[in-house]
Amino acid sequence: MTITGKVWILQDDVDTDLIIPARYLSSTKPEKLAAHCLEGICPRFPLEVAPGDLIVAGKNFGCGSSREHAPLAIKGAGISCVIARSFARIFYRNAINTGLPILECTAELSQLLTPGEELTVDLEQGLIEDRQGRRYQAMPFPPFMQQIINDGGLIEHVRKRLDLPAR
Amino acid sequence: MAGKTMVEKILARGAGREEVSPGELINVKVDLALGNDITAPVAIKEFNRLGVKEVFDPDKIALVPDHFTPNRDLAAAEQAKVLREFSRYHRIKHYYEVGRMGVEHALLPEQGLIWPGQIVIGADSHSCTYGALGAFATGVGSTDLAAAMALGEAWFRVPSTLQFIYRGVLPPWVGGKDLILYTIGQIGVEGARYRAMELCGEAVEALSMDGRLTMTNMAIEAGGKCGYIQPDRVTEEYLDGRVEHPYQPVYSDPEALYEEVYAFDVSNLEPQVAFPHSPANSRPVGEASGIEIDQVVIGSCTNGRLEDLKVAAQILQGHEVHPRVRLIVIPATQLIYRQALEEGLLEIFVKAGAAVSTPTCGPCLGGHMGVLAAGEKALATTNRNFIGRMGHPESKVYLSGPAVAAASAVTGTITHPGEVV
Numbered sequence: 008m009t010i011t012g013k014v015w016i017l018q019d020d021v022d023t024d025l026i027i028p029a030r031y032l033s034s035t036k037p038e039k040l041a042a043h044c045l046e047g048i049c050p051r052f053p054l055e056v057a058p059g060d061l062i063v064a065g066k067n068f069g070c071g072s073s074r075e076h077a078p079l080a081i082k083g084a085g086i087s088c089v090i091a092r093s094f095a096r097i098f099y100r101n102a103i104n105t106g107l108p109i110l111e112c113t114a115e116l117s118q119l120l121t122p123g124e125e126l127t128v129d130l131e132q133g134l135i136e137d138r139q140g141r142r143y144q145a146m147p148f149p150p151f152m153q154q155i156i157n158d159g160g161l162i163e164h165v166r167k168r169l170d171l172p173a174r
Numbered sequence: 175m176a177g178k179t180m181v182e183k184i185l186a187r188g189a190g191r192e193e194v195s196p197g198e199l200i201n202v203k204v205d206l207a208l209g210n211d212i213t214a215p216v217a218i219k220e221f222n223r224l225g226v227k228e229v230f231d232p233d234k235i236a237l238v239p240d241h242f243t244p245n246r247d248l249a250a251a252e253q254a255k256v257l258r259e260f261s262r263y264h265r266i267k268h269y270y271e272v273g274r275m276g277v278e279h280a281l282l283p284e285q286g287l288i289w290p291g292q293i294v295i296g297a298d299s300h301s302c303t304y305g306a307l308g309a310f311a312t313g314v315g316s317t318d319l320a321a322a323m324a325l326g327e328a329w330f331r332v333p334s335t336l337q338f339i340y341r342g343v344l345p346p347w348v349g350g351k352d353l354i355l356y357t358i359g360q361i362g363v364e365g366a367r368y369r370a371m372e373l374c375g376e377a378v379e380a381l382s383m384d385g386r387l388t389m390t391n392m393a394i395e396a397g398g399k400c401g402y403i404q405p406d407r408v409t410e411e412y413l414d415g416r417v418e419h420p421y422q423p424v425y426s427d428p429e430a431l432y433e434e435v436y437a438f439d440v441s442n443l444e445p446q447v448a449f450p451h452s453p454a455n456s457r458p459v460g461e462a463s464g465i466e467i468d469q470v471v472i473g474s475c476t477n478g479r480l481e482d483l484k485v486a487a488q489i490l491q492g493h494e495v496h497p498r499v500r501l502i503v504i505p506a507t508q509l510i511y512r513q514a515l516e517e518g519l520l521e522i523f524v525k526a527g528a529a530v531s532t533p534t535c536g537p538c539l540g541g542h543m544g545v546l547a548a549g550e551k552a553l554a555t556t557n558r559n560f561i562g563r564m565g566h567p568e569s570k571v572y573l574s575g576p577a578v579a580a581a582s583a584v585t586g587t588i589t590h591p592g593e594v595v
């Protein structure tokens with residue numbers, strides 16, 4: 008799948024309390040969570056984010072708590088993919104398990120790109136291309152994780168394994 | 175066969191394999207799966223969506239409503255109700271109601287649910303705490319918990335291991351919290367990302383189980399998948415009379431391969447304070463001295479255990495909380511609360527002018543019981559001081575152990591405990 012969207016740039020160590028503060032965790036609805044997503048560091052984000060936009064971040068994105076509300080809030084905001092230099096491990100597995108597309112790319116994209124510029128991403132190939140035609144390669148997922156992603160998340164994956172009907 | 179670390183051995187057992195190596199992706203059997211009032215409702219929703227009729231084993235699931243309880247508002251009440259009803263329906267053995275409940279990572283070891291060699295997953299990042307008892311324990315998300323409740327399994331990438339050796343004898347007022355804050359300060363918030371942290375050396379061996387649990391609790395703050403301490407005499411004494419389940423302690427081989435080894439001499443370590451907004455901003459307390467604070471919180475899964483309360487009481491005895499400061503003390507579990515009551519600690523706190531709360535996560539994550547206003551500063555014995563963690567995005571949180579926290583509550587500024595006692 009190829010996606011094109013406007014880029015939001017974030018720096019290193021964006022933690023889950025910044026992605027969605029704990030005081031909003033009494034809801035599990037993606038659209039409700041999205042209304043407060045990243046408001047602490049980027050008040051414009053929940054107001055101006057458009058469906059299909061991408062997040063480009065530095066190292067250790069999603070560090071902190073295990074709250075799945077973090078990928079849910081990002082998904083609820085309409086973000087099509089999060090690209091980071093690295094992800095904190097629980098966020099990484101939560102994204103895979105819940106079907107939020109993520110890519111790990113060692114290039115300093117948060118320095119190289121300008122906020123708001125358009126980016127094209129080929130999710131399967133992990134290929135990222137900016138407006139000037141510069142290309143960056145993201146790290147491929149191991150086949151085991153790719154399977155979970157292809158099945159549409161961990162729940163669908165388990166359902167397949169148990170031979171339960173899709174719902 | 176090359177030597178293996180404790181975690182590699184435990185994961186091999188869980189995967190039904192002779193051995194596993196770092197980097198391998200494996201499926202393991204889970205001995206205990208944990209959720210709380212924030213993460214379990216999401217997991218329960220996913221579990222129901224899966225369409226499985228029964229949980230894999232009602233005795234191997236623990237559900238603890240500890241974050242927003244006693245219910246802080248209507249939405250929290252609804253979430254707690256989801257846990258309660260699910261627990262009743264599936265006859266979940268380890269469900270703890272308010273009044274018997276405690277902060278999960280203090281509660282589970284205390285209740286004898288954790289033992290060496292076990293594989294524990296928790297839909298809460300601080301599930302890494304249980305490594306202090308020689309278990310493999312790690313935080314996962316709600317969807318993982320849902321799958322584990324259905325299958326009794328979880329997928330993992332086998333982590334490589336970093337070894338941390340702490341040499342020397344700890345000075346007075348320096349404990350597990352100072353060791354781990356210092357460590358995170360040295361390696362940074364992603365210094366152990368994806369890796370296991372083996373904590374050892376005489377300074378760690380000299381710690382009580384309470385102090386050890388504080389250390390492994392914060393492995394996640396260095397990005398670690400788990401932190402662990404190999405079982406020894408202290409572990410055995412702690413487990414004795416607490417754990418009925420038979421267990422087999424697992425140890426790292428002497429020739430085990432570590433990705434890196436860090437050695438620290440901690441004989442002269444000062445009490446540590448982590449400045450806003452990162453647990454890795456740790457510095458000796460001297461560098462924080464004089465910083466005025468509005469609130470002090472003593473509690474949480476990091477430092478709300480009996481030993482922590484004893485240290486705080488020792489400092490607060492005969493003193494009063496500074497007029498400008500609000501001191502909030504939260505024993506981490508009902509049993510700790512009772513012990514603190516019986517040992518007269520609560521009386522010391524109340525007489526000093528502290529607010530003492532029933533067990534809850536409360537202010538640790540800015541939930542309730544002490545949320546900060548814009549511009550306010552708190553010193554807390556909790557584990558995170560991210561932007562907005564305890565309330566307003568313009569509030570600030572400093573982290574320390576219970577000794578510095580208690581001393582600072584008396585003076586109103588961040589203070590070395592030696593100056594108060």
Ligand code: SF4
Pocket residue numbers: 241277278279298300474475476534535538539556557
């Ligand atoms: S006390 Fe704080 S860190 Fe511990 S489980 Fe509760 S919210 Fe999480």
